[in-house]
Amino acid sequence: MAPHFPLALLLLLVICTGARGATFTLVNRCEYTVWPGVLSNAGSPKLSTTGFELAKGSSRSLQAPTGWSGRFWGRTGCEFDGSGKGSCRTGDCGSNQVECNGAGAAPPATLAEFTLGGAGGQDFYDVSLVDGYNLPMVVATSGGTGPCGATGCTVDLNLRCPAELRVEEAGGDGKGAACRSACEAFGKPEFCCSGAYANPNTCKPSSYANIFKSACPRAYSYAYDDATSTFTCANADYTITFCPNFASQKSSKDSPPKAPTGVLLSDEGWLASLATAAADSASSSCRAIPWAGLLLMAASSIITVAVTVFL
Template identity: 40%
Template sequence: MLFHFNISKYLTCLNFLNFQKQTTFFFFNIFTRNESNQKKYVIYKTYISFIFSLNSSLNNKMAIIMKRNFSIFLFIAITSIAAAQAGSFNITNKCNYTVWAAAFPGGGVKLNTGESWNMNITNGTSNARIWGRTNCTFDNLGLGKCQTGDCNGTLACQTIGTPPNTILEFSLNAYNDLDFYDVSLVQGFNIPIKLTPSFNSCGTVNCTADIIEECPTQLQVPGGCNNPCTTFNTPEYCCNSVARSAVVATNASATCAPTSYSKFFKERCPYAYSYPKDDATSTYSCMGGTTYDVVFCP
């Protein structure tokens, strides 16, 4: 959605001093020079609300009131811009077991059934991910280990998780002020997951099939269904000329092709990435500044 407006059209309807008009243009342009039309609209909408409140409060001490209210407006504008600089994720565990939610960047927390974690990620962040960990034990220092999705033995992840783990990948405020996101099974599967944007026009993506119960014998591991690259470590499954681990499998060559194992994942979760060079229909986009609801076991 794009927002189009003309500041002058609104300002010419208002009986303010030329100084105030010039000052408004000056600060508005400084604060929004790098912002999208959507963010400018939000900020300017705040300004219009300020204008009407000011009109209702003008009296013999107009200059003092204008100075005070204009300062308030500037504070609100700066706060609005700061809020717009982060993508918001509301992560909820609806599984009937504990999930240790993880994000890179972002850290990690323990989520019992029904608990949520609200997280903000700075706009401009790319190649980020959210996933869940299972069967974890941590000490009071946040050190320990997880059966699936472990991130170097820490509760607050500072690196990506180890397979198998179902992954939500995203880049915020990227090309043309858009967010890009997907569900990836390139590193296997451990927990059903769903992402829903706050804008209905943006696509919901999920993988909720009972993959662990149906997992091919060769890929079965405790707590999850592994990916073929980690299991076999061959170019056919790792998608490059030299076999590598699944952690770097996304650096695939252009010749990467689906296999019987990737087709197993694709048939059960058709809108998720099943191998590093999966088709473009697995990637979704939404306008920057969107709030996302992430649910384990939706």
């Protein structure tokens, strides 16, 4: 009788081939609720959600396929009614819903931007303040190969935003809710890198961009800030953390008491993660497999079967 080919191994190879991509885990360490927004670029599939509520101390994971590109941001000061309709003070996407449904963030907003499986199979990612700033954010990698550096802005720029760029909290008490870019505030070509300034030779960082850059040296401060602000990694998963060091002082109507140091994953965070747990587990398992050994086993089994049949 011909030896039995290890069916489980074949099944594993079939399932895991092409199963690469990335898991994005969004963590809220702010002292208030954040409503992340998700926007896929043109030609990239929508992820399982385009916007959701992320309570203080909670997290949620989303799976993205290879080749996906898009951005994440945090909305703050949101008020939604029982039917899910409403808006946000910063980062609002204009959908009047918790889900952004293909709409991007209204500036000013801190953005985390990704392209998976780009040139040379590398992922490209950055944290951008080109459209302004609304809350601290850090992107960190896990399980990847290559430089895979962490990037972002841990400083609360709302506390040091120039008056002419400041978006004040509701009530006009002088506290900053967000910090606009010079482009949005003044609309001049030299600030927007447009018109005669639409190339890296003519568009240079302004004094306002330098304020952002000095506070957050790894984040994009203006359109042509690529050299120090674009990061690469391959086959990694990504954690996007809002308020990574509890630095932000923005208030919220439903702000609970101050949380202790560390990431606390609330029940809501774990329950939300269950929705994508199967996909995340499959992806992680596939990445951890010793592929060389498995392929050698598969080839050996196939050769054994072929020789047995021939004889």
